[in-house]
Amino acid sequence: xxxxxxxxxxxxxxxxxxxxxxxxxxxxxxxxxxxxxxxxxxxxxxxxxxxxxxxxxxxxxxxxxxxxxxxxxxxxxxxxxxxxxxxxxxxxxxxxxxxxxxxxxxxxxxxxxxxxxxxxxxxxxxxxxxxxxxxxxxxxxxxxxxxxxxxxxxxxxxxxxxxxxxxxxxxxxxxxxxxxxxxxxxxxxxxxxxxxxxxxxxxxxxxxxxxxxxxxxxxxxxxxxxxxxxxxxxxxxxxxxxxxxxxxxxxxxxxxxxxxxx
Amino acid sequence: xxxxxxxxxxxxxxxxxxxxxxxxxxxxxxxxxxxxxxxxxxxxxxxxxxxxxxxxxxxxxxxxxxxxxxxxxxxxxxxxxxxxxxxxxxxxxxxxxxxxxxxxxxxxxxxxxxxxxxxxxxxxxxxxxxxxxxxxxxxxxxxxxxxxxxxxxxxxxxxxxxxxxxxxxx
Numbered sequence: 001x002x003x004x005x006x007x008x009x010x011x012x013x014x015x016x017x018x019x020x021x022x023x024x025x026x027x028x029x030x031x032x033x034x035x036x037x038x039x040x041x042x043x044x045x046x047x048x049x050x051x052x053x054x055x056x057x058x059x060x061x062x063x064x065x066x067x068x069x070x071x072x073x074x075x076x077x078x079x080x081x082x083x084x085x086x087x088x089x090x091x092x093x094x095x096x097x098x099x100x101x102x103x104x105x106x107x108x109x110x111x112x113x114x115x116x117x118x119x120x121x122x123x124x125x126x127x128x129x130x131x132x133x134x135x136x137x138x139x140x141x142x143x144x145x146x147x148x149x150x151x152x153x154x155x156x157x158x159x160x161x162x163x164x165x166x167x168x169x170x171x172x173x174x175x176x177x178x179x180x181x182x183x184x185x186x187x188x189x190x191x192x193x194x195x196x197x198x199x200x201x202x203x204x205x206x207x208x209x210x211x212x213x214x215x216x217x218x219x220x221x222x223x224x225x226x227x228x229x230x231x232x233x234x235x236x237x238x239x240x241x242x243x244x245x246x247x248x249x250x251x252x253x254x255x256x257x258x259x260x261x262x
Numbered sequence: 263x264x265x266x267x268x269x270x271x272x273x274x275x276x277x278x279x280x281x282x283x284x285x286x287x288x289x290x291x292x293x294x295x296x297x298x299x300x301x302x303x304x305x306x307x308x309x310x311x312x313x314x315x316x317x318x319x320x321x322x323x324x325x326x327x328x329x330x331x332x333x334x335x336x337x338x339x340x341x342x343x344x345x346x347x348x349x350x351x352x353x354x355x356x357x358x359x360x361x362x363x364x365x366x367x368x369x370x371x372x373x374x375x376x377x378x379x380x381x382x383x384x385x386x387x388x389x390x391x392x393x394x395x396x397x398x399x400x401x402x403x404x405x406x407x408x409x410x411x412x413x414x415x416x417x418x419x420x421x422x423x424x425x426x427x428x429x430x431x432x
Contacts, residue, residue: 006290013288021288022338023345029281029293029395030346035267036274036352039347041362041376044432048417048424057271058278059399059413065279065405070286078287085291087391087401089408094397097390098412100382102419107427108379109362111394112387113295115380116340117347122359128373129380133296134303141304144320151389160405172405202270210272233341 003080005073006230010080030117041109041125042192048106050194053187060180061213068220075228075244082242084191092154108132170224177221181214267354282403289335292400295343296393298336300384305331320388366429375430 004010006019035106036058037043073079105111110118110129118126140147162172202210228244269277285293310317315321324331351357352377363372387393389411392401398416401409 005287007288009290016418018289018393019335019338022285022335023287023342025284025293026339026342026344027346027349028284028342029278030296030343030348031350032269032274032281032346033343034347034350034356034388035269035277036271037268037352038274042364042431045364046428048420049428049432051432054274058275059394059402059422060307061272062278062282062399063402065276066282066286066399067405068401069279069283071405073283079314083290084404086404087292087397087406087408089406089411090391090413091408093392094408094412095415097386097388098415099419101390101393102416102421103423104386105416106420107276108376108383108422108432110376110379111295111395112299112378112382113343113395116299116343120344120348121351122357124359124361125363125372125376126309127416128376128385130299132377132380133384134300134380134384135377136381136386137300137303137388138307138384139298139381140385140388141320142307142314142318144318147389148319156408159407159408161410162405164407169405176402176405185430188393206270206273206370210270213272213276229393232278260427 003077004228005079006083009083029113030120032119033114034121038114039121039123039127041114041118041123044111044114045106045109050187052189053128053184057184058189060184060218064177064180064217067176068217068224071169071173071218071224071244074242084160088158089156090152090154091156093151104136109228168225168228170226170228171220174225176225177217181218267350267356278399278404282400285339291335292396292404293339294336294396294400295340295391296387297396298332298334298340300388301331301336302333303353364429364431372430 004012007013008015012020033039036054038055038058043052044055046052070079070081070084074081101111108129110126112133115126115129115133119130144151158171161170161176162169165172165175167175224244282293285291301324303320304315307321307326316325348357361369361372363369367375383393390397392398394416398409398413402413
């Protein structure tokens, strides 16, 4: 089977179609943010007092879903992951940025995506947040020479957790799934200890659906960590380090990209 | 007032994750919100003060090519995001022109803090090369060390500041 995704990069859809497909993709995120209650800045603000644990739990669930989807589709030979864009890491800038981002989040109550979604539901505080965002962006861009050196410092390339933990991709996925579940449960416990009977009530249907999804995620991660056994289609440009299972290396002279430098 | 339609956290998260997977499968890239917003304000500044914007070492690259900076995947994505939220709010009857605030803060106080927080985030999202969606969620799914460091730092910054703005929320 040929790797058919990413559709826009394997030429199965045109660039114009790719742009139009971005609309339903964004639509889904807008629906999800509204259903999660993230269009209410108070919900995000209260996350920082253990008063509402939904923010980190939603983030964990989103990341794990994306993670299992991305690497899982690659594992079954559907998605050519070497054609997916990976943002390189500039570690110090991203960490300082993260701290400033957290300060802004607890003061402002939104992040860029939730602010956009919230403005669409008529919330004026989100609109003010956006004005502030514009000012902050302009400050960064127009005074760029001041922080340019720092912005470009501590470049680490595309460094992934499997390199960091010195394990396989599947192993790193399993570790992150277990950490996500563990931290989510700890946060719920913290919420219970600090705020007592604030445990949100959800219907039996929702409860069982959630536990089923978490169980499925854990099961998928275990399979990826211990039983990845799919072969990949070799491709000239692909970088082997992006694959959970190394693709077969062909012996013809000149075609072995491991020998080719850069 | 109607009780707003809500999904529990894991289910909402899975929906957000599916939006990410769709972007990976269709476009081979991550979702993102701050990139579009920065391009939007850079374009506005370019229309008003073209000289200043072209001189900016950071914004100038948006205007160097023939392609308009808003002619981008991120713009279409943002349009979909706004539509999705709008439609869901209309259906669940939670569309309302209002200022959301805690019980212990005035509307103008809330608006001022929203402005200040937005300023921090506008700056931080550029420094970190992405926001919650583009850097944290997508990078997190891609197993990137930088993205997980970013998320840990968000919560460090947030928890460290929380005490000083507690009247705003609780």
